[in-house]
Amino acid sequence: MSLEILERTDHNLKFVVSGISIEMVNAIRRVIISEIPVMAVDEVIILKNDSPLYDEIIAHRLSMIPLTTDLEVYKLPRECSCGGYGCPLCQVSLTCEVTNTTNTPIEIYSRDLNSNDPKIIPVDPNIPIVKIDKNNKVIIEAYAILGLAKDHVKWQAVSNIFYRFYPQINFDDSKCEKCSDKCIVSRMCPEGLYDFTNKKSPILVEDYWKTCTLCNSCRNECPEEAIKVGWKENSYIFSIESDGVLPFKAIMKKTFEIFLEKIDEFVEKLGEVEIES
Ligand SMILES: [Zn+2]
Incomplete structure (x- = not known):
């Protein structure tokens, strides 16, 4: 598992977490939203x-x-x-x-x-x-x-918490040469992730993944099918907003304490179950 912090203020924490399953990411989100005292x-x-x-x-x-x-x-x-x-x-x-x-x-x-x-x-x-x-x-x-x-x-310890897939866009600009439209894609992207200034074909801005919402507008509108929209496996962009009741460090520490307690409890309960063969 790896973690990269993108933004950290008193009220906002944004990070990329990779190498864990979506079930695990969702379990962490649920612990933070409902179980931190x-x-x-x-x-x-x-x-x-x-x-x-x-x-x-x-x-x-x-x-x-x-x-x-x-x-x-x-x-x-x-x-x-x-x-x-x-x-x-x-x-x-x-x-x-x-x-x-x-x-x-x-x-x-x-x-x-x-x-x-x-x-x-x-x-x-x-x-x-x-x-x-x-x-x-x-x-x-x-x-x-x-x-x-x-x-x-x-x-509630946080005011908002969500994660989204890490966007990955493959853009083949060689197909743009045949295109008769003055790039409908760059006009349709609601986040303005395509730049068309002084270029024959648009370019995908650097760090597009930070704001891309995977809306698929670019892929759906492109007449030459030059764009493929997907996401990275097992990578998620996590956003947490806090009203300041607890610092993020305390929230994360408590989250993993609770998470480990739950796993121990699950293993213990599993040991008590009698399975009929
Ligand atoms: Zn007391």
Whole structure:
């Protein structure tokens, strides 16, 4: 298996992975999308709410605020020694008390949530929660716990994850000499991967595989059948978008921990099966 990173920022990771089967790539994608534990608000106590929104709407908004997560310290409630009752190893409290003393309405933002652990805070301080009028007050106590996205989407560690085949286009430009059209192919490619400037025949741009979506427009439109569109066997371009709850390094480390646990469990269960001959 080989891996080449194409792009890496705080919110985007793009890499080419080669030498593994599509089943394996899909298993990795599924683990990342549904099984990485992250923090999210799961319980809300609303002590005062003068805002125009119902308590339930505010609770839902709080639960959807992405929170930075520390997997080294916190445990899933069901795996915690407290039995899921709630202790400093499995729960974080976020409180919010805002009184509008001005003469105009004010907005309450995610930055107004005060966490009892400075490592577990909203990823973005500028997420609006609710607006309150003058002399109004909101007092909230919220409790965040680790959870899995297969139980609720608020615990999803990534905002988007997908892979696609590694495109491979074979282009025989010797066939272009006979072509009467001023290259319909270069006009039809939605990604603009063919360059026709000052050339008798178009050229396929370098690194076309990074943006090619395998739409087949070029192959379908070419009157001389000069183009063959295919893909590399066992090579995939993987893209992950994160909202910043966990760094990519932590996501990948946890993914393979979970993956290996699943394989061990599968082997163990397989050993228990009695096969009748
Ligand atoms: Zn606990």
